[in-house]
Amino acid sequence: MTKIRGNPLEVALAHETRKDIVRTMQGGAEFSTVQIQEAIGVTRYHLYHHLQQLVKAEIIENHRDQGRARWWRLTKEINLGDNKSSIVQDTSLLPSEALSLIENGAEMHWIETPKSARDAIAAKKMLESISEEWGIELNLPFTFTPGGILIIGKPRN
DSSP states (O other), X not given: OOOOOSOHHHHHTTSHHHHHHHHHHTTXXXXXXXXXXXXXXXXXXHHHHHHHHHHHTTSEEEEEEETTEEEEEESSOOOOSOOTTHHHHOGGGSOHHHHHHHHTTOOEEEEEOOXXXXXXXXXXXXXXXXXXXXXXXXXXXXXXXXXXXXXXXXXXX
């Protein structure tokens, strides 16, 4: 199996569980392994795997051990770019047709995909299937997993 090559930060944050860890840790100075595990809802084995990937990318560090507890903290500020309101604030990310709909009062709905990797892959496959059926070139990167789907409706006039 070939390794995925690219920006180590982007590769590390390509997995939804690692993004969830970073989101959780952005709210405080430090977290124990147990606190992170409870917030994310994964097994200890899987959590350690993801924590080690984030350590390798120098996103977090195990900065102290107290008894059997390990304490983790972010080493740098990470912008995951998944703030639901930021998609409208940075209009350069939107196609002109979508921007026009929003400016004219379109109704928007955000559908968050489930947190498990299996469900995120299923959501990606669903999007790929819809794009193929409608003849739309999607070209999603191999590491892309949707965090949600933004639906923009036509404005009611």
